[in-house]
Amino acid sequence: METSFTPIQALLGGSLIGIAAVALMALHGRVAGMTGILTGVILPKGDWDWRVAFLLGAIAAPVLILVLTGTSMPLQAELPSWAIVLGGLLVGIGVTFGGGCTSGHGVCGIARLSVRSMVATSTFMATTFVTVFVVRHVLGGF
Template structure:
């Protein structure tokens, strides 16, 4: 069972929302992680330094949290090959869905984008089905 951490979750959600709002307000861009990542992998986007700085912040923030005495419990209950398969499937979904959970679920829904509402509902349904099948049908 996953540990329930309402205050850490609320704090993280506020920081994600603040970062998304600031990125849109200051740069006119959606803070979708796969879109940002896509611009720092060759061929580089013209604004790749901005994208690299955003990604560096996303990596540095948890590191700073841990150095300040916080802890991030992390456990993966499945084998590495299954993680790789899952990552591949998610990559296909991100490509055909024109975005990821941060782009659609956080930014798109905040902008009341109908496409993002459909995409986020699709992500969530796929998640529920995947967890049910892997845990209760396959017993993984």
Template sequence: MITTFTALETLLGGSLIGIAAVALMSLHGRIAGMTGILTGLLMPNGNWDWRLAFLAGAIAAAALFFWLSGVDVALQADLPAWAIGMGGLLVGIGVTFGGGCTSGHGV
């Protein structure tokens, strides 16, 4: 698989992530960590509405980009599905014990 660096798309994507993180912090006082947001949906404690909206927006924005741009993303993994699933489970456990993922804390 060959990837090419595209400065404009990278700048736009990073800017949108930063704007979303700042907006979530300023409007709701919450960190935009995807793992924490997803965990709050899976184990609801009463504040699921903004979590659902944030995740739906992240998914819809990516889908809209691919639909409008016509870009085709070929996904290829040289690992069996069980290994990928186990990796995701281990990352989830690590994030839980580590106090959150770096997506929200890093931004």
């Protein structure tokens, strides 16, 4: 599978993620971990409104880009549905045991120089590298 290198889009997207994370910390004193935000919507803890607004913004942004430009990012999954579901479940288990997700640890935790987040993000990345290698080169891909 070939991937496209899009440095401008990556820089813009990363910058927007960083701005959103800083704004959430500055305005609400909260870390922008998507898993924690979603959990707070499903199991309300009293600060439901900003969580819903954050998630709606994450959903609305791609829709806005589609409306403004007339183009969208193509969604191509060269995996069977069962593999995608299994991967999602494994990520959910990892998020539970890791005490957070890549957005909370990787974006916000590392920016705060949290050693725990640096270890967690390193573990996420190493596991990803090994998984991709095994799936593509040992198992022959899908």
